[in-house]
Amino acid sequence: MSRFGTLPRRLVHLVIILFGITLVTFFLLRLIPGDPALAILGSSYTHQRATAIDNSLGLNKPIWTQYGLFMDHLFHGNLGYSYFYNESATTVIGQHVVPTVFLVIYAAVLAAVISLPLGFIAGTRRGGIVDQSTRVFFTISFAMPAFWLGIILLLVFSVHLNVFPISGFGGGLAGHLYYLFLPALTIALGFSTVLIRSLRAATIATMQAEFVDTARMKGIPYAQVLRRHVFRVAVLSVVAVYGVNLAFLISGTVLVENVFSLPGLGQLLVNSVSNRDYPVVQAVALLFAVLIVLINLLTDITQAALDPRVGQEIGE
Amino acid sequence: MSQAWVMHPSEALLKVAERTAKRSSSTGRRRLVLIAGLAMLGVAIICFVGAPLLTSYNPIKLDVLHPLAPPLTGGHLLGTDQFGRDIFARILYGGRIDLAIAFGATSVTLVFGTIVGLVAGYFGGWVDNLLMRIVDLFFAFPFLVLIIAIIAMLGPSIFNMFVAIWITSWVSYARIMRAQTLVAKKQQYVLAARALGYSRLRVMFRHILPNTASSVIVFSMVDAVGNIILASALGFLGLGAQPPSPEWGTMISDGQNYILSSWWIATLPGVAIVFVGVAFSLIGDGLADILRPGDR
Amino acid sequence: MTTDALLSVRDLHTYLATRHGVVRAVDGVTFTVGQAEVVGVVGESGCGKTVTCRTIMGLMPRRGTYSGGEVIYHPRGDANLLNLSQSQMQQLRGAHLAMIFQDPMTALNPVRTIGDQLLEAVTAHAAMTREEARGRALGLLVRVGIPAPEQRMRDYPFQFSGGMLQRALIAIALASEPKLLLADEPTTSLDVIIQDQILSLLLELQRDTGMSMILVSHDLAVITEVCDRIIVMYGGQVVENGDTETIIAQPSHPYTRALLDALPAGAGAPPAGAGGPPQVGERGKLRSIPGSPPSLIDTPPGCRFAPRCPLVTDECRSWMTELLDAAEAGHQVRCLRHEEARRHRAWQASDLA
Numbered sequence: 001m002s003r004f005g006t007l008p009r010r011l012v013h014l015v016i017i018l019f020g021i022t023l024v025t026f027f028l029l030r031l032i033p034g035d036p037a038l039a040i041l042g043s044s045y046t047h048q049r050a051t052a053i054d055n056s057l058g059l060n061k062p063i064w065t066q067y068g069l070f071m072d073h074l075f076h077g078n079l080g081y082s083y084f085y086n087e088s089a090t091t092v093i094g095q096h097v098v099p100t101v102f103l104v105i106y107a108a109v110l111a112a113v114i115s116l117p118l119g120f121i122a123g124t125r126r127g128g129i130v131d132q133s134t135r136v137f138f139t140i141s142f143a144m145p146a147f148w149l150g151i152i153l154l155l156v157f158s159v160h161l162n163v164f165p166i167s168g169f170g171g172g173l174a175g176h177l178y179y180l181f182l183p184a185l186t187i188a189l190g191f192s193t194v195l196i197r198s199l200r201a202a203t204i205a206t207m208q209a210e211f212v213d214t215a216r217m218k219g220i221p222y223a224q225v226l227r228r229h230v231f232r233v234a235v236l237s238v239v240a241v242y243g244v245n246l247a248f249l250i251s252g253t254v255l256v257e258n259v260f261s262l263p264g265l266g267q268l269l270v271n272s273v274s275n276r277d278y279p280v281v282q283a284v285a286l287l288f289a290v291l292i293v294l295i296n297l298l299t300d301i302t303q304a305a306l307d308p309r310v311g312q313e314i315g316e
Numbered sequence: 317m318s319q320a321w322v323m324h325p326s327e328a329l330l331k332v333a334e335r336t337a338k339r340s341s342s343t344g345r346r347r348l349v350l351i352a353g354l355a356m357l358g359v360a361i362i363c364f365v366g367a368p369l370l371t372s373y374n375p376i377k378l379d380v381l382h383p384l385a386p387p388l389t390g391g392h393l394l395g396t397d398q399f400g401r402d403i404f405a406r407i408l409y410g411g412r413i414d415l416a417i418a419f420g421a422t423s424v425t426l427v428f429g430t431i432v433g434l435v436a437g438y439f440g441g442w443v444d445n446l447l448m449r450i451v452d453l454f455f456a457f458p459f460l461v462l463i464i465a466i467i468a469m470l471g472p473s474i475f476n477m478f479v480a481i482w483i484t485s486w487v488s489y490a491r492i493m494r495a496q497t498l499v500a501k502k503q504q505y506v507l508a509a510r511a512l513g514y515s516r517l518r519v520m521f522r523h524i525l526p527n528t529a530s531s532v533i534v535f536s537m538v539d540a541v542g543n544i545i546l547a548s549a550l551g552f553l554g555l556g557a558q559p560p561s562p563e564w565g566t567m568i569s570d571g572q573n574y575i576l577s578s579w580w581i582a583t584l585p586g587v588a589i590v591f592v593g594v595a596f597s598l599i600g601d602g603l604a605d606i607l608r609p610g611d612r
Numbered sequence: 613m614t615t616d617a618l619l620s621v622r623d624l625h626t627y628l629a630t631r632h633g634v635v636r637a638v639d640g641v642t643f644t645v646g647q648a649e650v651v652g653v654v655g656e657s658g659c660g661k662t663v664t665c666r667t668i669m670g671l672m673p674r675r676g677t678y679s680g681g682e683v684i685y686h687p688r689g690d691a692n693l694l695n696l697s698q699s700q701m702q703q704l705r706g707a708h709l710a711m712i713f714q715d716p717m718t719a720l721n722p723v724r725t726i727g728d729q730l731l732e733a734v735t736a737h738a739a740m741t742r743e744e745a746r747g748r749a750l751g752l753l754v755r756v757g758i759p760a761p762e763q764r765m766r767d768y769p770f771q772f773s774g775g776m777l778q779r780a781l782i783a784i785a786l787a788s789e790p791k792l793l794l795a796d797e798p799t800t801s802l803d804v805i806i807q808d809q810i811l812s813l814l815l816e817l818q819r820d821t822g823m824s825m826i827l828v829s830h831d832l833a834v835i836t837e838v839c840d841r842i843i844v845m846y847g848g849q850v851v852e853n854g855d856t857e858t859i860i861a862q863p864s865h866p867y868t869r870a871l872l873d874a875l876p877a878g879a880g881a882p883p884a885g886a887g888g889p890p891q892v893g894e895r896g897k898l899r900s901i902p903g904s905p906p907s908l909i910d911t912p913p914g915c916r917f918a919p920r921c922p923l924v925t926d927e928c929r930s931w932m933t934e935l936l937d938a939a940e941a942g943h944q945v946r947c948l949r950h951e952e953a954r955r956h957r958a959w960q961a962s963d964l965a
Contacts, residue, residue, distance in 0.1 A: 020453040024462075031469035126675070139601070143593020145545045147552050148568060148586035151575065155583070159576055210718045213671050214781065218733040219706025219788065222698065228732075229721050236723065251460035255549055259572070269461065270553050273468040285465040289457045307723055308768050326625045326639065329680040336629035336676060 010300065014293060021289040026070050028282055029057075040278050044083045079286070080279030084272070089283040093265065099169050099180075100264035103187070103253050106180055108246065110188035115195035119238070120231055122196060123203025131200070138193045146252050150186040150259040157182060167261035183260045187252040191245055198241040202234040209233070236307050243299025247292045350602025356595035364411030373402035375409040376560040384578045395580045397570060403580060406562035407588050413474065413563045414592065417547040418540040421481040426536045428482075429489025430525075433532075436490065437497025438520050447490070454487040463546070464555060472555045474563075477547060485539065489532055496528035503527075530607035537600030541593045548589055564589055617686055618792060618824050619645040619668070624681040626660075626667045633909040637663040639848035641681075642935060645792065645824050650815075652839030652856075653828045654871065658905045660848040661828045662714075665794045668693065669711050670701040685709075687791060707737040710790035714797040716777035720769040726780050727765030733787035752783040757813060775806035779813065786817065793818070794826045799834065811838055832871050836860060841942075844868045847906045847916030850935065854943035864938050864950040866921045870901045915947070923949050 032039050037053040054060055057069065073079070079089040122131040141149070158166045164182050169175075206212065207230055215225045254266035261267070265284055272280040363370060373392075379400030387395040387403075394403035436447040454462070466480040500506060501524070509519045550556030551565025559566060564585035571582025626638040638660045645651050653661045666672050668683050670693065683693040687708065693701065713719040721729060730749045734740075740748070753761035756779040769777060778798060785793060795814060799807035815838060818825050829835050835842055835856075842859045844852040844867065852865040863869045903920035912918065914929040921928070928948055935944040938954075947953060 016449075017452065017456050020449070021456055024453060024457065028465050028469055031466065033470070139594060139597050140590060142597055143541050143545070143590045145548050145552075145565075145568075145586065145589055147549060148583075148589065151568065151572065151582050152586070155575060155579055210713050210715065211721045213666075213711075213713065214719045214784065215721070215729075215732075216671055216702075217669060217705055217711045218784065219702055219704070219736045220732060221702060228724075233721065233723055247458050251458045254460055254464070255552070258553060269464060270555075273464060273472075273553075273555060278468070281465055281468045285457070285461050288461045292458055293456060309722055309770055326623075326680060329625055329627055329678050330634060330636075333627040333629045333634040333676075333678040336678075337631065337634050 014297060017293055018290065021286065022071060022074065025282055025286045026067055028285065029278060032278065039276065041083055042276050079283035082277050082280045084275045084277040089279050092268070092280055093283055093287060096263060096265050096268045099262050100253055100266060102176055103180055103184055103262065103264060104250060106184035107187035107191065107249055110184050111191040111195060114188060115192040115199060119196040119199025120203055123200040123234070124207065124226060126204065134196050138197060141189060141193050146186055146190050147255040147259050149189060150183065150256050153182050153186055154259065169262055183256045183262060186256050187249055190252060191249050194245055195238060195241065199234060199238045202237040203230060206230050206234040239299060239303050239306065243296055246295050250288060250292065347602070349598050350606065353595050353598025353602055356591065357599060360411060360592050360595060361415065364408055364415060367408035371402065371405040371408060373405035375401060375406040375562040377401065384574065387580055394584050397581045398574060403584055406567060407564070407585055410562035410564045410567065410585065411588065413557060413561065414544050414547055418544050418596070421478055421485065421543045422536055422540045424482050425485040426489055426532060429486035430493045430532050432486065433490040433493025434497055434520050434525060437494040438501060438516070438524065448494070451487045451490050454484060459484065460549065467550065467555045472558060474557050477550055477556045481543060481546065488535065488539065492532055492535055493528065496531055497524055500524045500528050534600050534604045534607065537596050537603065541596045544589060544593055616647050617644045618647050620684040620686070621668070622682040622684070624664065624667065624683060625679065626663050626672065627678045629676040629678065635908045636848050636911055637908055638667060641850050643843050643850060643853055645826060648822045648824060649841065650818060650825045650827060650839045652835035652842045653826060653845060654830065654832050654835045654842060655845035656830055656905050659845045661845055662796055665711060665796050665826065665828060669705065669709055669794065706733065706788040706790065708791050710785040711794040711796065712781045712785050712798050715801050716774055716781055719781055720777065722769055725766055725768055730780065730784055730787065733784045737788045752787060756783045774802050775810065778802060778810055782813065789821065790823060792824045792826070796828045833875055848908055849916065849946060851917070851947065852945045854940060858940045858943050862940065862954055864945040864954050865947045866923050866953050867917050869953060874901060923952055925949070
């Protein structure tokens, strides 16, 4: 019995998606009305540079060749050149990756810490305080823009209460954890609402399953029934939700980095748009997409590892 | 002893049980939710559309004599921003923009996505495969990032915001509609319609669509909220509505710089966003409960 | 049939408050289970058999369930189980009362090994070392007839067949040596051949351990094979109870008679000559009972079987009686016309129109 029997098939699927992503990213640049070289160079325009760009992008060649050139560059690690920073896009991105990755992981962990207990309690005590209040909170926070929530948190905790710093990344692990708490919390809160609802629904459904009755029938304490049977099974169905929404979480970093002035990829993206730094925009978009694909793969693997049925069904 | 009514204890028990049963019947509550949502939305629309009646201030005219006035001072209900513009007026007029997005962007993507999903689900085969690969592709990108990238290329403006949303948002509808169509395809009424010789087009639009529309309609409410937030997010980032447009997101962005002294500039527009968003949410919830009675 | 009573259920009512109204799932159930006795509960789907069992075990959902009456468990000082707290019930479950459910596929946690779940049951009420627990678990698996137990302990439920799973469930139920086992349709979702095996296993275990058993089924043939006494339920109520021979020979409630009649020829056949045997259907022909089970929400004031009863009168429709004593000892029936029902020899198909 191979738990990972479908890995080959999934990798193929992955590759196809990755190709598709490169296609979309490629076409992004072609959306620019007017001459791409002109747009890219902006104020650095010289006839010489324009010709160089035309050649490297193959702008005067048929579209297939252009794509081929694009992919060729890609495989050589060349994501384009930023005329704004005067460095290769890869370098620029490298300087901005760490805060974003840190933020994403931090937010993911915070979201789990917040939602798992709340979602479970909301499910096991339906109609109780936790259930009612999370439902109200959910409706409101669903309509709440993440950046606005960030500003409110900033206002309350940083400005008025002075508990957290207003902006920046901080130094060292502890520094990062401290500085990034509010931004991570902002993202986590938005993320949590969906998780709480999912876990609540999964818990309610699981509690009606017959194996829970069998467990109770054994005469073990109710708390143990909840922990070892209800929670363990309910949580599985939430893993998938977690994975899907992680993508949304990444979108959130773009806004949150802006509010809290974090020097991450999100801020890079937005600044590059204002700077008309197209190659960087393209490169960041590509990177984000690849990240999402990897996260989805990770989710699938996690699911297969936690749930013996998943591996078995697929392996057949 | 032999032929008496079986009574007393069970009658008392019955009374208690009946009281609980009555309480759990909650059709009233569902309608309340829907009505509350519609009412909120109605109030919002009236306020925004009737803005000139509610305030005499001009949302974009500068008034350098009264900058940064706190709420409830000098005749300004919600204060003024750094240029002396009345916040209340800006919120009202800004509402028009965000509502336009909610309706304009959502309806187009709703229609387009639904049609694609219907076609993909009904015809199956390579058509389905092709369309769904395209859908998967769009889903592979983080939503906001893709939109930002598109706007980056096209140039920031309200119209380009619409375009970017049109390009990317239809995929959710397509997925939902396809799933519904796949299920509907096997139902009796569809098989009957085909057996009667109705053309495929007719079966799709006159038979399948009305029966499966509820899920996309409920989702469109959710999507509307999402679009409003998206529009304000783009405005916040400077990629959507441009100054001096009183769009809520741009207002919040403006207010960020004055957060330490004049909190109202950044926070009040957010309240408006939440208000309209909750309205749509409630409508969506109410519709969901009514169209598909579920378990709460 | 001396036996001291182990469990006495008196006038049990369980009402469920739902958004459609109050479901009177159990509406007047009285019976006793003696020591080492096998009692069968038979009736159609929805007649309240499962709810009765779950009420006894205390496994009904807390919200919306209202129970009244008495469920007296004698070994524990005649305590009324309905009045016990959840933690008191928890102590009884497993060590005194155990239950196995209908569908073995859903009755076990799909993401934990069988061994894990069995060990949980074994250690629920007795402290022991890990080796002891494992030894006991293996012993149980052997006892219920599961081959290669060491290997099977490490397997997950989806790797077992239905029959094997049911055996494992029986092992789990017996882990803490209960005095009373409630088996809710334990063979219904299994193949016929496996059904026999499981039933024999249950009987064997019952004889070896001396525990009492309540066997619930909608299949009268199974019940008559295995049980010492039979309880017939309809519409949430007990309509007849007595020992197996008596019920088969002298069914006194029209519903019981109809059930017997619906048996294929040869099944549950009464000893010849025992006063007025019911006419079992002709060889090969199955007789079903026309009509449908009654609604448990809008219950009529009179007898619930009235719409389908060939002997019904206006009196039957207007009010409902308690359980009345029939001629034989320990034989009770809830029917105003039970004497006619017994005498009604030639039970024709036309009677059931």
